[in-house]
Amino acid sequence: xxxxxxxxxxxxxxxxxxxxxxxxxxxxxxxxxxxxxxxxxxxxxxxxxxxxxxxxxxxxxxxxxxxxxxxxxxxxxxxxxxxxxxxxxxxxxxxxxxxxxxxxxxxxxxxxxxxxxxxxxxxxxxxxxxxxxxxxxxxxxxxxxxxxxxxxxxxxxxxxxxxxxxxxx
Amino acid sequence: xxxxxxxxxxxxxxxxxxxxxxxxxxxxxxxxxxxxxxxxxxxxxxxxxxxxxxxxxxxxxxxxxxxxxxxxxxxxxxxxxxxxxxxxxxxxxxxxxxxxxxxxxxxxxxxxxxxxxxxxxxxxxxxxxxxxxxxxxxxxxxxxxxxxxxxxxxxxxxxxxxxxxxxxxxxxxxxxxxxxxxxxxxxxxxxxxxxxxxxxxxxxxxxxxxxxxxxxxxxxxxxxxxxxxxxxxxxxxxxxxxxxxxxxxxxxxxxxxxxxxxxxxxxxxxxxxxxxxxxxxxxxxxxxxxxxxxxxxxxxxxxxxxxxxxxxxxxxxxxxxxxxxxxxxxxxxxxxxxxxxxxxxxxxxxxxxxxxxxxxxxxxxxxxxxxxxxxxxxxxxxxxxxxxxxxxxxxxxxxxxxxxxxxxxxxxxxxxxxxxxxxxxxxxxxxxxxxxxxxxxxxxxxxxxxxxxxxxxxxxxxxxxxxxxxxxxxxxxxxxxxxxxxxxxxxxxxxxxxxxxxxxxxxxxxxxxxxxxxxxxxxxxxxxxxxxxxxxxxxxxxxxxxxxxxxxxxxxxxxxxxxxxxxxxxxxxxxxxxxxxxxxxxxxxxxxxxxxxxxxxxxxxxxxxxxxxxxxxxxxxxxxxxxxxxxxxxxxxxxxxxxxxxxxxxxxxxxxxxxxxxxxxxxxxxxxxxxxxxxxxxxxxxxxxxxxxxxxxxxxxxxxxxxxxxxxxxxxxxxxxxxxxxxxxxxxxxxxxxxxxxxxxxxxxxxxxxxxxxxxxxxx
Ligand SMILES: Nc1ncnc2c1ncn2[C@@H]1O[C@H](COP(=O)(O)OP(=O)(O)O)[C@@H](O)[C@H]1O
Ligand SMILES: [Mg+2]
Numbered sequence: 039x040x041x042x043x044x045x046x047x048x049x050x051x052x053x054x055x056x057x058x059x060x061x062x063x064x065x066x067x068x069x070x071x072x073x074x075x076x077x078x079x080x081x082x083x084x085x086x087x088x089x090x091x092x093x094x095x096x097x098x099x100x101x102x103x104x105x106x107x108x109x110x111x112x113x114x115x116x117x118x119x120x121x122x123x124x125x126x127x128x129x130x131x132x133x134x135x136x137x138x139x140x141x142x143x144x145x146x147x148x149x150x151x152x153x154x155x156x157x158x159x160x161x162x163x164x165x166x167x168x169x170x171x172x173x174x175x176x177x178x179x180x181x182x183x184x185x186x187x188x189x190x191x192x193x194x195x196x197x198x199x200x201x202x203x204x205x206x207x
Numbered sequence: 208x209x210x211x212x213x214x215x216x217x218x219x220x221x222x223x224x225x226x227x228x229x230x231x232x233x234x235x236x237x238x239x240x241x242x243x244x245x246x247x248x249x250x251x252x253x254x255x256x257x258x259x260x261x262x263x264x265x266x267x268x269x270x271x272x273x274x275x276x277x278x279x280x281x282x283x284x285x286x287x288x289x290x291x292x293x294x295x296x297x298x299x300x301x302x303x304x305x306x307x308x309x310x311x312x313x314x315x316x317x318x319x320x321x322x323x324x325x326x327x328x329x330x331x332x333x334x335x336x337x338x339x340x341x342x343x344x345x346x347x348x349x350x351x352x353x354x355x356x357x358x359x360x361x362x363x364x365x366x367x368x369x370x371x372x373x374x375x376x377x378x379x380x381x382x383x384x385x386x387x388x389x390x391x392x393x394x395x396x397x398x399x400x401x402x403x404x405x406x407x408x409x410x411x412x413x414x415x416x417x418x419x420x421x422x423x424x425x426x427x428x429x430x431x432x433x434x435x436x437x438x439x440x441x442x443x444x445x446x447x448x449x450x451x452x453x454x455x456x457x458x459x460x461x462x463x464x465x466x467x468x469x470x471x472x473x474x475x476x477x478x479x480x481x482x483x484x485x486x487x488x489x490x491x492x493x494x495x496x497x498x499x500x501x502x503x504x505x506x507x508x509x510x511x512x513x514x515x516x517x518x519x520x521x522x523x524x525x526x527x528x529x530x531x532x533x534x535x536x537x538x539x540x541x542x543x544x545x546x547x548x549x550x551x552x553x554x555x556x557x558x559x560x561x562x563x564x565x566x567x568x569x570x571x572x573x574x575x576x577x578x579x580x581x582x583x584x585x586x587x588x589x590x591x592x593x594x595x596x597x598x599x600x601x602x603x604x605x606x607x608x609x610x611x612x613x614x615x616x617x618x619x620x621x622x623x624x625x626x627x628x629x630x631x632x633x634x635x636x637x638x639x640x641x642x643x644x645x646x647x648x649x650x651x652x653x654x655x656x657x658x659x660x661x662x663x664x665x666x667x668x669x670x671x672x673x674x675x676x677x678x679x680x681x682x683x684x685x686x687x688x689x690x691x692x693x694x695x696x697x698x699x700x701x702x703x704x705x706x707x708x709x710x711x712x713x714x715x716x717x718x719x720x721x722x723x724x725x726x727x728x729x730x731x732x733x734x735x736x737x738x739x740x741x742x743x744x745x746x747x748x749x750x751x752x753x754x755x756x757x758x759x760x761x762x763x764x765x766x767x768x769x770x771x772x773x774x775x776x777x778x779x780x781x782x783x784x785x786x787x788x789x790x791x792x793x794x795x796x797x798x799x800x801x802x803x804x805x806x807x808x809x810x811x812x813x814x815x816x817x818x819x820x821x822x823x824x825x826x827x828x829x830x831x832x833x834x835x836x837x838x839x840x841x842x843x844x845x846x847x848x849x850x851x852x853x854x855x856x857x858x859x860x861x862x863x864x865x866x867x868x869x870x871x872x873x874x875x876x877x878x879x880x881x882x883x884x885x886x887x888x889x890x891x892x893x894x895x896x897x898x899x900x901x902x903x904x905x906x907x908x909x910x911x912x913x914x915x916x917x918x919x920x921x922x923x924x925x926x927x928x929x930x931x932x933x934x935x936x937x938x939x940x941x942x943x944x945x946x947x948x949x950x951x952x953x954x955x956x957x958x959x960x961x962x963x964x965x966x967x968x969x970x971x
Binding site for chain 1: 571
C-alpha cells in the first residue's frame with residue numbers, strides 16, 4: 039500500500055491550498071494558493087451515484103486533473119456551497135416522480151413522464167439495458183440521446199407508475 | 208436555413224435583431240434552469256441572440272369558434288439574451304451529464320450562452336465547428352444538408368439516429384404484407400394448406416351434425432326420413448372422419464415443410480443483410496445477443512406459422528361454421544351459448560397475459576443467472592487467481608434464490624388460475640344443458656319454442672368445438688404480438704440502410720497499383736469529439752508508410768477509414784486517384800488486407816483459417832505463406848498439424864501465434880495494399896525479429912501502411928507520420944525525424960532505445 043501511496047497520491051485539495059469563486063457570469067473558478075493554476079474549475083465526481091460529497095476531481099479545460107478534493111468538508115465553508123452548486127449543475131438530472139405513459143413497441147419504449155422540471159417525453163432503446171440500477175430503490179433511465187432521468191425512489195412512485203415499469207426493473 | 212415561426216421572428220425584430228441577415232439560426236430545448244422550452248438562437252454579425260419561450264397551441268374557449276378556426280399558437284417569452292460577437296473568441300460545448308452548456312470564450316472571461324439537453328448535441332457541436340471556421344475565414348460555412356434523421360413517410364425522427372429505420376411506419380399489417388415475397392414462391396403449397404384447412408373445418412362441423420341431429424332426429428326416430436339406416440350413417444360419419452384426418456395429415460406435412468423453408472429463407476436474407484450492414488452497426492451492439500435474438504426470432508416465427516396460424520385458421524373457420532349451423536337450427540339456444548363466450552375469452556386472455564408476464568420476469572432472472580455463470584466460467588482463471596470463489600458462490604446463490612421464487616410463483620399461478628377458468632367453462636356448459644333440457648321437454652310436450660333431442664345433442668357436441676379452442680385463441684393473440692415483434696426485429700435488420708454502401712455506378716479499376724492519398728480527412732465516432740483532425744498524406748504505390756503515435760492517437764481509426772469500415776466525415780481518401788466512395792466495395796476489399804491488433808480465428812481447422820480470404824489456395828501455398836509468417840514451425844508442433852481445430856478453445860494459441868496466423872492469412876491474399884496494425888505487438892522481440900525479415904520481403908513493392916508501437920519495426924518505412932490526438936504532428940523519413948532535436952519522434956525513439964538497453968537488447 040505504501041508503494042501505491044507514493045505514486046498514486048494525486049494532489050489533495052483542501053481549504054488550505056485552494057480558493058473557489060464565481061465569475062461575474064456565474065461560472066465556478068478556482069485559484070491554487072501556490073499560483074500553479076487559476077481559472078475555470080471543471081469538476082467530476084469519481085463516484086457520482088454513491089458519494090456525491092467525496093472524491094471530487096478538479097480538472098482544467100483539457101480534462102487534466104489538477105487535484106482531488108477528498109471530501110467537501112475539507113474545504114472552507116464558503117467554498118463548499120460554491121462547489122456543491124457547480125456539481126448540481128453538472129450532474130443535473132430531471133427527477134421522475136410520475137410515469138404517465140410507457141408504451142413498448144418492438145423493444146423500444148416511449149415514455150411520457152412528469153419530472154421536477156415539468157412534463158417530458160423521451161424514447162429508450164433496449165429498455166432493460168438502459169436502466170442503471172444504483173440501489174434496490176433508485177435508478178437512472180438513459181434515453182437514446184444519452185439524456186438521463188432519475189427515479190429517486192421506486193417505492194415512492196404511485197402504484198400506477200410503478201406497475202408500468204415493473205417489468206423492466 | 209432553418210425556418211423560424213412567424214411569431215418568433217417578430218419577437219426578434221422587436222428586440223432589434225436583424226434576422227434577415229442572420230448567419231445561422233438554431234433551436235434548442237431548455238432554459239438555463241433546465242426546464243423544457245423552445246429556445247431559438249440567431250447569430251448575426253453583431254452578436255448571438257437567444258429567445259427562450261414556451262409555445263403552446265391553446266384551444267379557443269368558445270366551442271363554436273373552435274370548430275372554424277385552427278387553435279391559436281400562444282407564445283410566452285421567458286427570457287432573452289444577447290452576447291456581442293466582437294467579444295467572443297470562440298464558442299465551445301461543455302458536456303454535462305444530461306446536457307450541454309454552450310459557452311462563449313470571451314476576452315477575459317467565459318460566458319454561458321445557453322443550456323440544452325443531449326438531444327441538441329449534434330446541432331450544437333456542429334455550430335461550434337462552423338463558428339470556428341467563421342472566425343478563421345470570415346465566411347460562415349454553408350449550412351450542410353442535414354443528414355436525414357427523419358422518416359420520409361411519417362416525418363418523425365428515427366429512434367436510432369444512426370440508422371434509417373422507422374418502426375412506426377412498419378406496423379402490423381404492413382409487416383405481414385412484407386412477408387408476402389417470402390411466401391410467394393410457395394403459393395401452391397399454401398393453396399393446399401388453405402384447402403385442407405377448409406376440408407378439416409367443414410368435416411368437423413359436419414360430423415356432430417350427423418352423429419347428433421341426424422342420428423337422433425332422422426335415424427332413430429320412427430318418423431325420420433332415414434329411419435333404421437344406422438349402418439349407412441355410421442359409414443358416412445366414418446368417411447367424414449377419414450377425410451378430415453387425411454386433410455389434417457396433408458396439412459401438417461405441407462405446413463412443416465413450407466414454414467421450415469420460409470424460416471430458412473428469412474435467416475438467409477438476414478445473414479446476407481449482415482454483410483451489407485456497416486461495421487458501426489455491429490460495434491454499437493452486443494453481437495452475441497444479436498445472434499441469439501435472430502435465432503429465437505426465426506424460431507418464434509417458425510412456431511407461429513407452423514403451429515399457430517394453421518390451427519387458428521381451422522378453429523376460426525370451425526367457429527364460423529358452427530355458429531351458422533346453430534343460429535339456423537335454434538337461434539334462442541345459440542344466443543344462450545354464445546353470450547358468455549366473450550367473457551370466457553377475456554378470462555383466458557387476461558390469465559394468459561398475467562402468466563406471460565410472470566414468464567417474462569422469470570426469463571429476465573434466468574438470463575441474469577446464465578450471464579453470471581458464463582461470466583464466472585469464462586473468467587475462472589481470474590476468479591481463482593484472486594481467490595474470489597466464495598464471493599462468486601454468494602452472488603450465484605442470490606440469483607438462484609430469486610429464480611426459484613419466481614418458479615414457485617409461476618407454478619402456483621398456473622395451477623390455480625387455469626383450473627378455475629376451466630371450472631367456469633364447465634359451469635357455463637351445465638347451464639346450457641339445463642336450459643337445453645328444459646327446451647327438449649317443452650318440445651316433447653309440443654309447447655312453443657321447444658327443441659328436439661337431436662338438436663340438444665348437436666348443441667352439446669358443438670359446445671366443445673366452441674369453448675375448447677378459447678384457451679388457444681387467447682394464447683394465439685398474445686403470441687401474435689410477440690411474433691410481430693420478432694418479425695419487426697428481423698425486418699429492421701434486413702431493411703436498415705447501410706451507411707457505407709456502393710454508390711450507383713461504382714468504379715472497378717481492375718488492377719490497383721496501390722497509391723494511397725489522405726486528403727484533409729476528418730472523422731469522429733461520437734459527435735463533437737473529432738478522432739481524426741484534417742489529416743493529409745500520400746503513400747506512393749509500393750512504398751511503406753509508418754504511423755507512430757500514443758495509444759488512442761487514432762492510428763487504428765485511420766486503418767478503419769482506409770478499409771471503409773467507417774465513412775470519412777470530411778475530406779477524401781483516394782486509392783490510385785479514385786475516391787474511396789466511388790470505388791466499388793468489392794474492388795476495395797479484394798485489394799486491401801489488414802492484419803490487426805485483435806485476431807479472430809473462426810471455428811475450423813488452421814488450414815481453413817489461413818486460407819480464409821482465398822478458399823481455393825493450395826496446400827503448398829498455405830504452407831509457403833505460413834513459413835513466411837513464421838507460423839509453420841509451431842503449427843507442425845501440434846499433433847494435428849494444419850488440421851488442428853481452433854476457435855473452440857482459444858487457449859491453444861498464444862496472442863503472438865494468432866497474430867502470425869493472421870499475417871499468413873494476409874500474405875496469402877496477396878493484396879495491393881497491406882495494413883499492419885500493430886501486427887507484431889503480442890510477440891516478443893526475438894520472434895518479431897525473426898518474422899521481420901519475412902515482413903520486409905512481403906512489403907517490398909507493395910503499398911504498406913505499418914502501424915507500430917516499437918519504432919524498430921518501422922525501420923524499413925520510406926516515410927513516417929506521427930499522430931497525436933488525431934492530428935499529424937510530424938512527417939518525414941526516419942533520419943529527418945531523428946534530426947529534430949525535440950521532435951516527438953526523436954524523443955520517443957531515445958526513450959525506447961534506453962529501455963531496450965536496460966533489458967539487454969541493443970538495436971542497431
Ligand atoms: N468504435 C468506437 N466508438 C467510439 N470511440 C472509439 C471507437 N473506436 C475507437 N474509439 C476512440 O477513438 C480514439 C482512437 O482510437 P484508435 O484509433 O483505436 O487509437 P490507436 O489505434 O491509435 O491506439 C480513442 O480515443 C478511442 O477511445
Ligand atoms: Mg490501435
